[in-house]
Amino acid sequence: MRFGILGETKAWRDDGSEVPLGGPARRALLALLLVRPGEVVSADRLAEEVDPAGALSAHAVQSQVSRLRTALGPAAIERSAAGYRIVVELDAVDACRFERLAGRGRAALRDGEAEQAVALLREALGLWRGPALAEVAERETARAAAVRLEELRLAALEDRFEGALRLGDHRAAVPELRALVGRHPLREQLAALLMRALFAEGGQAEALVVFEETRRHLAEQLGADPSAELAAIHRELLSADPTPSPTAPPAQLTSFVGRAGEVNETAELLRVARLVTLVGPGGVGKTRLAVELAGSPADEVCFAELAPLRDGAALPQALLGALGLRGNGLHLDGVRAPLDRLITALSDRMLLLVLDNCEHLVEESAALVARLLATCPRLRILATSREPLGIIGESLQYVGPLDEDAAMRLFTDRAAAVRRGFAPDPALVRRICTALDGLPLAIELAAARLRTMEIADLAGRLDDLLGIAGRGTRTADQRHRTLRSVVAWGWDLLSESERRAARRFAVFAGGASAEAAAGVCDADGETLESLADKSFLQAGRGRYRMLETIRTFAAEQLAAAGEQDVAERAHGRYVRQLVRTADPYLRTAEQLEWLPVVTAVHDDLLTAVRRAVRAQEVAAALDLLASASAYLWIRGASTSVAPHAAALLETIGDRPPAGRGEEYAVCVLLAASGSAGQPVWQRHRAAAEQALAAAWPGERAGRYPVALLVWMMRSAGQAQADDRQSAFELVSAQHDCPEPWARAVARYVSGFGFLGTGDTPGAERAFGLAGDAFGALGDRWGSALALDMLAGLAAGRGDRAEAVALTDRALALTEQLGALEDAADLLVSRGDQLAADDPAAAGADYVRAAELAVGAGSADGLAAALRGQADLALSEGDLTAAERLYSEALERIDPHWIKALCNRVRTLTGLARVAELRGDHVTARTHYRTAAEAAAEAGPSAPAVLGLFGLPAPVVEAVSRR
Template sequence: MDAGRFERLADEGRAALRDGDPERAAALLGEALALWRGPALADVPRAETEAVRLEERGLAAREDRIEADLGRGRHRDVVPELRELLGRHPLRERLAGLLMRALRDGGGRAEALVVFEETRRRLADELGTDPSADLAALHRDLLRGDPAPAPVRPPAPLTALVGRDGDVEGVADLLGTARLVTLTGPGGVGKTRLAVEVAGRTGGRGAAGPACFAELAPLRDGASLPRALLGALGLRESGLQAPDAAKDPEDRLAAALADRTLLLVLDNCEHVVDAVAALAARLLAACPGLRILATSREPLGITGEHLWPVRPLDGDSAVRLFTARASAVRRGFAADPRAVRRICAALDDLPLAIELAAARLRTMDVADLGDRLGDRLGVPSRGSRTADERHRTLRAVVAWSWDLLTGGERRAAERFTVFAGGATPDAAREVCGDDGDALEALVDKSLLELSGGRYRMLETIRAYGAERGGDPGEAGDAHARYFLELARTADPQLRGAGQLEWLRVLGAEHGNLLAALSRAAEARDVPTGLRLSAAMAGYLWIRGVSVAAQAAALLDAAGPVPPPGLEEEYATCVLHAGADAAGREVWRRHRTAAEAALEAVWADGRTGRHPALPFLWMMRRADEPDAHSAYALVLARRDGPDPWARAAAHFIAGFEPLATGDAERAGRDFEAAVRGFRVLGDRWGTALALDALAGLAAHRGDRATAVALTDEALVLTEQLGALDDTADLLVNRGDHRIGDDRDAARADYERAAAVARRAGSATYLAAALRGLGDIALLDGDLGTAERLYSDALDRFDPHWIKSVGGRATALIGLGRVAAARGDQGAARSRFREAAGGAASRGAFMDAARAVDALAGLAAAEGAAERAARLSGAAAALRGAPPGAAPADGVSADGGPAADGAGGGPAEVLSRADALRLAGLDEEVIEAVSRR
């Protein structure tokens, strides 16, 4: 009877689900499932077949009920249940699809893509099948959604805002017409709190679009402002594979914000006001959808700025604020409103001063508080004073609160000021030398806040405490030791399965890590600074963060010779310095000494303390003529003891045979790299190696495999939040698709352009525009193709190895446009320019494509013998047998190559001779010969 009732209710629930009534469906299905008491028909003899059928119906009903819950918006609630069910039924595609939807709706799109990939692999390995059409469609929908940066949101208020309704309304209205509004006023008047409240309401009125909150108080100078804003916007300063060394952070900011609608909150601008003013003026001019809300004790002083003075609270609001905060520390607080008003007047009605004073009611009564305030501050009875005097009054209130601390509490508060961006309880106890009691007391007395598992100190209080504490000294040393140990603990995890979790941990401590490194550089503490720079290298590289200025300062203090025992750390510091355009000279000055020291440390393939360093060193030197020594350092690790170093060595090793035409050996190395990185759980390395395998598959003409491999790499870069590399992979996927599915390729290029614009990456935007130029050329739209190719050329960074292939392809495209218009001279010039530029940077495959284009041009002109010789030259550049067909299968006019085009007898040529035959200048050929 229960079975019959269950099936009837399950059928009714499924019908309600089909009718679009998830609430009724959930109720019916919940009632049906409540009838189950263990396995179906467990005590009925010879009922196995019926039991199996009922078990299947039960599982289907659970799926229906979960789908109903998704329709009710309960996506977070069902994730644990779905993970448990999918663990028991790993081949059940509906469960996988439901989990993907639940994760997607909860903001976990990357996790949803991982579920698809795991399901796809299980289906292929165990059943030999592909995912169903429905699951594949859901996967495509997930891939089509652009990954967006994760800007820092305004902090969630811990208490209600009192007495500022008029200010909130007024500032919101002003932002509806003004693009720069600055909240001015003395410290402690409530500028930040007001800005947070306004930012929280931007969706409804005033400035449209989301809000990004940038806390500027931790900045030591204006030079670090652009990078601080990149971090607040959730943007990396460079891609995974190489630093965008020539990219000015201000240019990247402008590019990232150019097409976005955003309210940027710049909090605590006064100590970097000149830098904020200059950058705000530039961004507002370049980004029409941008609005800025700044808080500062003085105006920015630029054209278009609207000022909103934030004044002390009115009398009634001040009393309400005091009462609210007093009630939080003393239940049932009640006092004579006139006594409260006298206290607030004594504090000039400044919100921060009122909150600090109210917190004291935990240990004293109102009368005692009023007497102490009067004695301590000497408040006169007449009316309000000037802003400066108010500021002095606030300072006196902070000083009064400080003086009431016990010795241990005061010491803990002074030491806490070395933190940047707050601290976990463990970090605070370690650095402050406290068992937790003093920190809890500081929270009780409103000198610290505890929110989201982190202690934070208001900037006004932090500035006072830092002044009282003087030289950070011992606290700074303890801070550096703690975060050095944290970075060392995280470093190996960043190369394994814990990568995402440890990126999150280090991301939360980003400000502290940089503060520790900056403090060491300023103090010329070379050992600490070098150790920090090395321990943080993996995190900084993956996140794309530059510390070139700190590295250059440390190297200046260290001198030209690596300190004994710190050779690897010294070399890492040299790498950091060379990751920025301003640090190129530092890189050139210290590179040779660092590499010589590394060769001694890593002799015979030994692995030092930092196994990723040889790989990073090679990546930095990849486009330099004398990079062979760095290449050898990596290759020596193919059979070494460290599994990550072995995988990285195989990845690097694959490029030499690829350049010489030995695709089979290159494939073995790339596959070994993918296996090694996957076993470790390293998404970064796996994405790099998958991309290389995809390129190899495309080179062989296996476009379907190339697309599938790129899809896998995209899942991983999205997990890492790597927008630059996501854009790069989308362009690559478009290149793999363009021969078979022009519309899909166009969609990839367009999405890549959108992602690159969000990331502020000129190079990857250029690559996307180049792809769209290829589409326009194939469509016969020569004018659009020429415009897109030219636009791309203007954006490619000529100093970055990743730009080499894109520049060559854009130049080849311009040559094909010229050829289609009958201008063979211009076409030939473009093809030679592409070949020379690529070959001079060691990109011989790209040079070969340009020479193939020259061969196609000669064939079109009827010069068959010259076409054949040029085809042989292209084959020599690729390392392929003479007479091989063009690698990309495209003729000079942009259409498919004819059978045998460019073929015929050809002699075996050196690369120098091949380039000479192509008509390149001897200067270029000599530079290539030196590589």
Template sequence: MRFGILGGTQVWGDDGTPVPVGGPARRALLTLLLIRPGDTVPADRLAQGAGPDGAPSAHALQSQVSRLRAALAGAAVIERTGAGYRLLADPDDVDAGRFERLAAEGREALREGDAEGAVTALRAALRLWRGPALADLAEVEQGRAAAVRLEELRLTALEDRIEAELVLGEHRCAVPELRELAGRYPLRERVSALLMRALYADGGHAEALLVFEQVRRHLAEELGADPSAELMSLHQELLAVDRTPAPAAPPAPLTAFVGRSGEIAEVAALLRVARLVTLTGPGGVGKTRLAAEVAAAADDEVCFVELAPLRDPRVLAQTVLAALGLRERGLHAVDGVGQGALDRLTAALSGRTLLLVLDNCEHLVEAAAVLSARLLTTGPGLRVLATSREPLGVIGEHLHPVRPLDDGAAVELFTDRARAVRRAFVPDREAVRRVCAALDNLPLAIELAAARLRTLSLEELTGRLRDRLGVAARGSRTADTRHRTLRSVVAWSWDLLDPAEQQAARRFSVFAAGATTDTACRVCATDEDVLAALADKSLLERTADRYRMLATIRAYAAERLCEAGEESDTRASHARALLGLLRTTEPLLRGPGQLRRLDDLSAERPELLAAVRRAVGAGDWRTVLELLGAASTYLWIRGAAGAFAAQAAAVLDALGDDVPDGLGEEYALCVLLAASGPDGRQAWQRHREAAGRALAAAWSGTDAGRWPAGLLPWMMQHASDLGAPAAHALVSAQRDRPDRWTRAAAHYVAAFGPLGEGDFCAGEQGLRTAAREFRALGERWGAALALDALAGLAAARGAHAEAAALLDEALGLAEELGALEDCADLLVNRGDLTVTTDPDAARADYVRAAEYARRAGSEPTLAAARRGFADIALLDGDTATAREWYARALDGLDPHRVKGIGSRVRALAGLARIAQADGDAEGAASRYREAAESAALPGRALPESLRLLGLPEALVEAVSGRASAAPS
């Protein structure tokens, strides 16, 4: 017989059949006896728990015991012992006993590092619970202490289980449960610590830090206590994490590197004396693999840029930026004004020690040469390793020809790959040498041939290759002849595929860089077994959940696709699959899984570029508009819109103001994307009215647009435009939409109306609403924008502690988005809060801001940090240093960049103070006048304009009061 007290008291027979035990009094009596089976429970305690209305009655107790014995029918013994009763049962026959045993086993397994065993035991323990512990003793005092103890053990077991799941990498599933637990137990520090760890593991660094602030505040308010040492240590660990985006690493090797170990050292030595080294040779000779091995062995930081998928040389700089993990623009910037991608890239690499690998340059030789020359000229710590079938032709370039393997290495490679498909393969070295010689000792050809030993014997393979190639061995060969050999081997391997494999392989050639299994199956009209078979035969490579095809094989497969007449249909299928992915993912970009989804779409960026380029080439404007519209949210949040500006402009050139039916919103987003390019201002001026009408129609009345994230860049683009009132009204009108992100964005935009009119209270309320909504969604882009604006308002009214807390939160969000330029800007703002009260803290913020700005290649934010250095020097009385820093800052501060106006005003005011100190009253007044002109906003009084910039009141008074003293 089994008993249950973890919930309502239950009894089951050995066959699992429920056994009725009677009413509430009898169940309460049984519960008291089961709390510690085998232990005697005093009669008076049993009587208090089981008597009528809780009244102590010996007679009632005896009666209930007798009835309980009858109900149990002798399957369990209740004995009278001295002054009480006991129920004889094994603790494991009671669910509470089994729970405690399993929970202890799980905890011990976790302590010993067996996370899987811990999860198994703890899940089994927690499944025993059916409700509150000792539910039939809820009104009985005797059971409360035992129930509290069991509930505490339950919560501890739950924490242990979640901790074990985090060890196993199940952080995504744990976050919702931990959020709910943290809400129920806000003072339970272990729950908060687990939530912080889970959020961090899921990319929520800023959210994890916010959880710490919340629990710290709860502890202070409720208990007057500080967080524990363990929680403080976790907080410090998270603060110390470097959130700087990492450059793309060399591709992980799938097989052993055979035959070129000496060349790794040779190329590395060459890179120590030459800053540009190009590995040259025919396709399939192993240039990429050698470059990857050299990069993996390098001591310096490495960025590996795969150029094979790229076909448009105009976006080469953006491609390298993306590989470096850098954005083209900050969270606030949406137009092409200011630094272009090449300027930003040049600035980002100018002070960095880095090995930049440009792989597969042959189809972009001229663009790669121009880029390499410029980067090497401005970046003394930069070295470039290129792979190409021909030299780049740059002065100072050193060439390292990559030749076929020698005979011994070729045999070793063949044997290694053969054993991968036939473990018992015993090579006949002479026969293998002849095969490799027939293949010109080309690594790719050898791998393709060796993969066929799964189904062919070595003798059969030799005969088929001899028939195909017409030779058994070769002597010295030219690169062109080797190329024909490789092509023949690819064709031979292709001919051995069955029809389904050939179809999948030729259709796979439409992928620019690769595909997930699901997407590949959809586009190639195939299944996982066929893809796996192609990988087994070395026609595809598989890493993680993605497949890719080597450029040499892809070129051959593309020819077969064209010959089969399937090119148009396959490209359309590729575009449809990508469009479906974008449409499905876009809403998720505006929620808590934002970072993960951004990474997913970043892997698809080469496919998006390829699909858009093909659709533009085919004049398929509807497909281009649909793709750009669906991708726009990703492009804005990731700061990658500029890479698609030229293609968007091409669409507008073809369409003019003729908006396709049903695609008005996509047309408006296309105009915004075109405006993000270097020639974007002209595109914006030409098409903004048509775009405005189209967007208004999409978001009018009860209708809601498909891509709400476009509302923010629409408003930002109008920030200094004559159409700003209409844009502001359109976006503000969306505050009652059912979509939460749309409401948040509308509140954010609407707040700037009252702010512009001087109603700071109403404006701040709108921003707080926006921040609250964005936070609730777990969305970082909108939240960072709202928090930044709120911090400026708090600083303007002197609430520096509040402003610093808001900036800290915004900084964490910007770091997670890789928005280093915005991080630098936020750090400068935080330094400005403390520059007069804590110069050391301010200096640290300015230094960190400068580091972020340099890494991002952002001259304007670097100039703002320099202005901060000048402020500190002026406070120290070092006017000469301050003057120099102010001058350098002004050189880099764009007077048209809204985010830089505040720093420009501060720099000019600082120079005015220096002039005053030098006794130059006229010069001081002139500088104040310049500051006033920089800050002036149309229709606003000067003090109001200065306050809108978030400047402190002392500076507002100084600029407002003294600018008038300048001679007219």
């Protein structure tokens, strides 16, 4: 007999059947005896603990014990002079077994046997069914035991997570660790494990947030500092390289069977060819082969899934996202085409880029691949497609069906996974695999049916379905029909609720969380799990995904069922609700928690926007874009929606829809962030500004305060002084606005007004107030912007130490946000601040800035770093190196971007000084004049701004005279 106290008190016979114990008094009595099995508990203690009110007599205890004996057997409980004891083997009590297994797990972990430790600890923790000693946990005798067992459970959980992290299973650990840290905020070991798991997955900034929250809880509740271990992890996070990691190949939950020869052959091709395309029909296993190949190279790998894309123009932006790069910096830089940024990012990077599922965008994919290979000499590309890309230099690797032996091994492997003790009949397995043409996906779908079907019945059904008799050599088209037939047959065997969920899942762009899938697909968790069991969905890392072949079939079924509009609207509502919920948190200390949440549905956001725009659902599309706008700007992804925003404006026309004026203005800003945004801006600017001013009159708040800052930045780069002034007045009017983020923006923008009049102390006060306001809200984006300006002001008055300290603070914030390009900009600023006193440190900053700028695909960031290196060469008297570096910088600077103005002027000035030192005064005057003309584009504030950044007197004087 077995007993359980890790949850409701229970007893089970050896055959697994449960023993009826009776009412709560009897269960409480048994629980108290099982707290210390084999030890005597006095009758008085039992009476007092079972009924604290004192209504239970010794005779009543004896009566309850007698009834327990009847249920458990007369030998189960012994009577002695001192009381009662239960006679049971320790391992028959779940709590005792738990302690033994947990101890063995901890010992295995200590000995370096992580896999064994995790298995033991999972078994131990699986014994828990609820709170320990649930019926008597508040009784005196049991309270200490319950607390002790709960402590042991937490320790076992920590050991299990430690083992999982050692085995590299970081991502799966994060959700559960988050929940545990939320319930136990003072438990430093849990916080340390979560920080390590987040860091291993590239979530350095999120890990820093966990440390800060834990530190605050310890200080407020215990008056203590973090432990040495937690502090050490924090130091490691701060010193870690913030460079984002490319997307890794998707994790595979099943074994790889039958293609060892093709892996070796293709790997050899990749060593000599820069473009290899895996070609074959759907379901033949191209993606799985690509995943295996991506796991073997020594150099860096980026895996880009193209199946969710529906527009070839979005390919460069999608690849930037796969590389972990932003579309633009926090300062909302000038319009740079995503392709240009992509080329800059890959220009000198040794990388294997995997492009999975190119067939639906084959022409656009071919053009992009050709351009990347021509401009990025160290790049290699592995593509999968149902047809070749058809460009020069392409090496084709045809992926065909599995041979007979490999197909049989695959079927047997998958069948054993769904049916324990599966004993294959070789003849039947061969017959099934022959019927399925050796197609891996068809084999996996068929094997999944063995959960509920005998293998002989399966073979017979396939014979009827596919007509195996008399088949000869099969063409690719016939194999495609085979696969489709198997998918359709498996579909017909699903229940109606499973079919409805599967066809509606087709509206997701990529994968989906269980919660999202349940809501959009009108399904419960059991239905989704059943679809995964039957291979119609794939589960992993807390999300579901659907293979493209099955998605295509499911989408057809969705349309045939007449549910496409319903499903798409449900999907749109889900995305809109998520981004709307996230929006206010993105301007607070929670932004690091919410940015990844929205990033995870970025492809679904694009899909929902595209559908709404295509259907001319103006209100829905405007609401989606506006609700997502803060995320898009902070994350640097506004260019990804720019074409859709521009198309929506074509539908809307030149006047904002009633009740959607602010959303219309946001749409104009998003459309203007694209490579063709200037005509959109010129056409819609006036109407959008009127709408924005109406939404933000100053005495009340609108809905999207980030639009105010973006409007000001966008307007600052325009040639018309009236446009700049009206934007300045609009934002400045928010000083008394009830929205705190808008007030912070107003203070930030007013600093530029003080700069324009030469009042640098006033500017410093304004930027300082803005920084304080952003900091009070916990917003790292606004704080970094304000700190950057304060650092420039400190440098301008000669306080370089203060400038460096402020820049360091801004750097820490931009790194938390993953703003690689802005980190490069700030490193250049710090280099400029250090150059006079510590040229070696300045040089190191310029070099690191150049690396980050290249990694971010920022030509302007690279130009700034080269200009800094040129300044150092000039100060050392190396005129040749200085001229070369200045010239390289000038080639990369965008002459139409306001943020690049100072760098362009400094570069031209540097070239003028080189010419002066060589005695070429004509060239020097030409460069000075060009620099002054460029600087004058900044308007009346140009002299103050240029003087602030330490530009030579000839340029500042020339601008002042204009």
